[in-house]
Amino acid sequence: MTLTIRVNDLDVNLQTICDLLCEGKCIGLPTETVYGLAADATNGRAVARIFEMKGRPKFNPLICHVSGMEMAREYGRFDPVSEKLAQAFWPGPLTIVLPLAEGTKVHPLVSAGLDTIGLRCPEGPARDVIASFGKPLAAPSANRSGKISPTTAKHVSQQFPDAELMIVDAGRCAVGIESTIVKIDDGNICLLRPGAITSEMIAEVSGVIPVATVSNKIEAPGMMESHYAPDAAVILNCDSCPSDAALLKFGNRMPNAASPVSLNLSETGDLVEAAANLYAYVKQLDESGISKICVEPIPMEGLGIAINDRLTRSAAPRGIT
Numbered sequence: 001m002t003l004t005i006r007v008n009d010l011d012v013n014l015q016t017i018c019d020l021l022c023e024g025k026c027i028g029l030p031t032e033t034v035y036g037l038a039a040d041a042t043n044g045r046a047v048a049r050i051f052e053m054k055g056r057p058k059f060n061p062l063i064c065h066v067s068g069m070e071m072a073r074e075y076g077r078f079d080p081v082s083e084k085l086a087q088a089f090w091p092g093p094l095t096i097v098l099p100l101a102e103g104t105k106v107h108p109l110v111s112a113g114l115d116t117i118g119l120r121c122p123e124g125p126a127r128d129v130i131a132s133f134g135k136p137l138a139a140p141s142a143n144r145s146g147k148i149s150p151t152t153a154k155h156v157s158q159q160f161p162d163a164e165l166m167i168v169d170a171g172r173c174a175v176g177i178e179s180t181i182v183k184i185d186d187g188n189i190c191l192l193r194p195g196a197i198t199s200e201m202i203a204e205v206s207g208v209i210p211v212a213t214v215s216n217k218i219e220a221p222g223m224m225e226s227h228y229a230p231d232a233a234v235i236l237n238c239d240s241c242p243s244d245a246a247l248l249k250f251g252n253r254m255p256n257a258a259s260p261v262s263l264n265l266s267e268t269g270d271l272v273e274a275a276a277n278l279y280a281y282v283k284q285l286d287e288s289g290i291s292k293i294c295v296e297p298i299p300m301e302g303l304g305i306a307i308n309d310r311l312t313r314s315a316a317p318r319g320i321t
């Protein structure tokens with residue numbers, strides 16, 4: 001049975017949450033991007049429990065969430081480029097992959113045995129919980145592996161109906177898709193996963209233009225072909241929609257579509273609004289029981305790059321994970 005605490009009651013429950021984390025339990029934690037399944041990043045058993053609950057392949061490293069630069073420096077080695085990015089975008093939806101700091105106390109399971117660590121300082125209640133706990137929290141998105149990331153507390157409890165899990169409910173996530181992930185290597189910036197912090201924003205702050213990684217090695221879940229998958233088949237860039245398919249709209253391209261069920265990511269064509277609605281709407285259409293979801297074209301600019309990235313994964317042939 002999951003137990004939900006409203007974010008307004010967070011203060012009175014902070015001690016209980018910290019006690020649970022101390023015992024090595026996982027909690028459902030809202031961030032500005034998506035809800036995370038969080039546990040003490042220095043406790044191997046706690047981190048193992050995250051993998052177990054998610055049914056997640058062990059080779060996939062977790063993001064380590066910190067309350068600020070001071071904590072971050074204990075875990076990752078910053079260089080001038082990463083320092084600039086953290087100063088500009090933290091707290092916020094940017095994960096920075098850095099060399100592990102010497103003598104770091106993070107459990108090796110968090111970085112899946114790599115000599116790097118993905119660090120992020122989230123905004124809002126998650127940061128308060130980490131500051132109060134005094135140690136970083138490893139937290140992947142709070143969904144079963146390969147499923148759609150949760151953007152409400154209810155989505156989290158639906159993913160883990162039988163787990164004893166405390167979930168902090170802060171309503172819907174403002175950004176709605178996972179953080180941008182960059183890897184800093186010798187002053188170069190590799191974009192491992194697109195997100196709300198765009199390449200243009202990163203280039204402007206750092207003076208370095210990020211390169212999208214082309215690698216056979218799985219470095220971010222966005223590189224696994226089928227990910228973020230609903231049960232229905234997803235068809236992208238549709239200009240028409242058959243009468244037996246659900247329609248995910250963007251703007252007003254098909255005013256007369258015959259679809260029995262449709263949702264509009266943003267009637268005005270606002271990419272920020274579309275990102276915030278994306279997972280909740282795909283989930284809602286999927287739950288209508290329909291076997292196909294047609295998606296209207298989303299422009300490949302700004303946040304549209306991250307939205308298209310996630311949609312392409314959800315449309316990929318299943319089983320290639």
Ligand code: TXA
Pocket residue numbers: 031033034035036037060061062063095097111114116117118120122139140141142177178179180181192218219220221222
């Ligand atoms: O917005 C987000 O990033 C959310 C919220 C909860 O913070 N978290 C999230 O975590 O999306 P997750 O586990 O679903 O995706 C994180 C990905 C990992 O799967 C991994 O591929 C990449 O970040 N990552 C983490 N550490 C890494 C490392 N040391 N090197 C390369 N990639 C890493």
Ligand code: MG
Pocket residue numbers: 140141149221
């Ligand atoms: Mg995830």
